[in-house]
Amino acid sequence: MIRLHHVGLDRAGGSRSALLDDISLEIGAGAFRWLLGPSGAGKTSLLRVIGMGERPTRGQVSLFGADTQAARRRSGRGLTPKLRRRIGVVYQDFRLLPELTLFDNVALPLRLARRRESELVTQARDMLAWLGLGDRLDALPRQLSGGEQQRAAIARAVVGRPALLLADEPTGNLDDAQAARVLQLFVELHRAGSTVVVATHNTALVQAFAAPAIRLAAGRLVGHG
Amino acid sequence: MAERPVTRLRADRLGLGRALGSRLLPALVAAMTFLAALALAGMVGASQLAGRWQDGAGTLVTVQVPQPGEAAAGGAGGRLDRVEALLDGDARIAAHHRLDDTELQHLLEPWLGDGTKLDTLPLPAVVQVRLRADDAAAGLPPGLSAAIANAAPGTLVEANGVWGVRLARLAASLQACAALALLLVGLVAAGVIAVAARASLGAKRQTVEIVHGLGAAPGDIAGRFARRASVLCAIGGVAGSLAALPVLVALARLAAPFSALPKEADDALVAAWQARLPAAVVTALRDSLPSALWRAIPALPLGATAIGWAATQATVRAWLRRL
Numbered sequence: 035m036i037r038l039h040h041v042g043l044d045r046a047g048g049s050r051s052a053l054l055d056d057i058s059l060e061i062g063a064g065a066f067r068w069l070l071g072p073s074g075a076g077k078t079s080l081l082r083v084i085g086m087g088e089r090p091t092r093g094q095v096s097l098f099g100a101d102t103q104a105a106r107r108r109s110g111r112g113l114t115p116k117l118r119r120r121i122g123v124v125y126q127d128f129r130l131l132p133e134l135t136l137f138d139n140v141a142l143p144l145r146l147a148r149r150r151e152s153e154l155v156t157q158a159r160d161m162l163a164w165l166g167l168g169d170r171l172d173a174l175p176r177q178l179s180g181g182e183q184q185r186a187a188i189a190r191a192v193v194g195r196p197a198l199l200l201a202d203e204p205t206g207n208l209d210d211a212q213a214a215r216v217l218q219l220f221v222e223l224h225r226a227g228s229t230v231v232v233a234t235h236n237t238a239l240v241q242a243f244a245a246p247a248i249r250l251a252a253g254r255l256v257g258h259g
Numbered sequence: 260m261a262e263r264p265v266t267r268l269r270a271d272r273l274g275l276g277r278a279l280g281s282r283l284l285p286a287l288v289a290a291m292t293f294l295a296a297l298a299l300a301g302m303v304g305a306s307q308l309a310g311r312w313q314d315g316a317g318t319l320v321t322v323q324v325p326q327p328g329e330a331a332a333g334g335a336g337g338r339l340d341r342v343e344a345l346l347d348g349d350a351r352i353a354a355h356h357r358l359d360d361t362e363l364q365h366l367l368e369p370w371l372g373d374g375t376k377l378d379t380l381p382l383p384a385v386v387q388v389r390l391r392a393d394d395a396a397a398g399l400p401p402g403l404s405a406a407i408a409n410a411a412p413g414t415l416v417e418a419n420g421v422w423g424v425r426l427a428r429l430a431a432s433l434q435a436c437a438a439l440a441l442l443l444v445g446l447v448a449a450g451v452i453a454v455a456a457r458a459s460l461g462a463k464r465q466t467v468e469i470v471h472g473l474g475a476a477p478g479d480i481a482g483r484f485a486r487r488a489s490v491l492c493a494i495g496g497v498a499g500s501l502a503a504l505p506v507l508v509a510l511a512r513l514a515a516p517f518s519a520l521p522k523e524a525d526d527a528l529v530a531a532w533q534a535r536l537p538a539a540v541v542t543a544l545r546d547s548l549p550s551a552l553w554r555a556i557p558a559l560p561l562g563a564t565a566i567g568w569a570a571t572q573a574t575v576r577a578w579l580r581r582l
Contacts, residue, residue, distance in 0.1 A: 087472055119474030129469050143473050
């Protein structure tokens with residue numbers, strides 16, 4: 035499912051210290067992994083490299099059996115959007131589209147996957163309702179609180195039932211009850227067969243669901259499993 | 260919960276295309292189209308010049324027969340009559356004309372003044388010969404030249420074909436320059452459109468990155484920008500072409516290259532006009548510009564639209580490849 039082979043990522047501008055340094059790991063299909071480490075350890079960078087949001091400076095990344103660098107080259111260019119459509123990402127900064135309503139933001143991955151409109155309306159609405167946003171469908175992101183935006187970002191990431199979910203601090207703006215509900219959502223997705231990788235500082239969340247952890251420090255892999 | 264109306268994500272909901280400036284880009288494309296119309300007119304004009312020179316000076320040969328009234332060699336009539344008979348008998352000669360005294364007087368006026376009596380001077384008779392266009396470059400046929408030399412020794416044959424060829428080459432060079440100018444205008448237009456597309460990508464960078472990250476195909480994203488760019492370029496192209504028309508008509512009235520052209524109007528084009536327009540308008544159109552230009556000008560907005568679409572597609576796709 036996910037295979038990283040000696041992956042490195044340099045900082046822009048050629049700073050000496052790398053964001054990621056010689057990371058090699060494998061995560062099987064349907065696995066759940068916590069991604070842990072102090073601030074600046076490289077968690078976000080690792081998620082971005084896995085999620086094809088960043089090209090590694092060195093090494094090789096394979097997703098679903100496909101080499102991501104090769105997919106980006108001319109011969110495999112059509113493959114990249116297909117790979118991306120199988121990945122759901124919860125960004126730390128939410129990255130909701132300001133021009134679109136909450137409903138349209140959540141429905142966007144389904145529309146890009148060319149799902150039928152009648153089908154996606156139900157899916158997006160149900161997902162927002164599950165996350166307590168059923169009455170904010172027509173609100174624009176700027177009209178939402180941080181917690182609401184975070185839940186909307188989570189809804190957008192999971193609404194298409196992605197084969198791989200990457201979540202970067204998904205509960206940073208949520209209270210305990212909401213965080214527990216989000217965790218429940220991730221666990222259900224994992225039990226339905228998706229691979230889930232969650233980066234977090236929230237120890238209560240980690241303790242609430244026992245799963246192997248990938249540990250990073252200063253851009254290096256210091257523990258896995 | 261109230262039933263939510265089903266809505267489609269229209270192309271402009273993300274505002275990607277709208278990021279392209281709706282005023283500056285059409286104005287720039289209009290300016291480029293205006294220049295392209297002038298270059299195109301230059302190409303057509305040079306082409307027509309080449310044709311006219313080829314059909315005009317290039318086909319002319321001047322024959323000077325000294326002692327025109329004396330007997331031709333062999334005794335069969337006068338020298339001039341014999342030369343004219345030889346010209347009459349050759350199928351490669353389109354026409355010939357002996358200059359009369361008034362024409363000779365006019366021809367020699369710069370050297371002799373206007374009061375000179377020509378019959379007091381031992382002037383040769385001058386015959387202007389027009390060759391058929393196909394044979395113009397070679398000058399007077401060699402067999403004919405020899406026959407003239409035998410019949411009227413001392414006769415001078417001066418072919419203008421060489422000058423015609425040189426003028427045709429000059430016209431071809433002018434045509435190539437105009438084509439190059441047209442190409443440059445197209446390239447500059449493509450560059451301007453690419454810069455505008457880059458600016459709009461910068462303005463919508465976050466949206467594009469998010470949509471791209473969610474799995475939108477590069478073709479989908481580029482298509483949203485390119486559709487908008489095509490519309491703006493089409494508007495600019497039409498505006499530029501319309502603005503160029505009066506200038507071209509004015510040039511056509513002033514410039515020699517166009518002056519003889521309406522007579523060569525394309526019958527099919529004129530017939531198409533006649534089917535749709537009043538007779539007075541058809542006459543005005545036919546007499547205003549060469550039909551070649553009338554045919555080419557509508558291609559300019561189409562070309563601008565195509566350049567806009569292609570340049571935007573290429574720019575956006577190249578930008579996405581770096582993500």
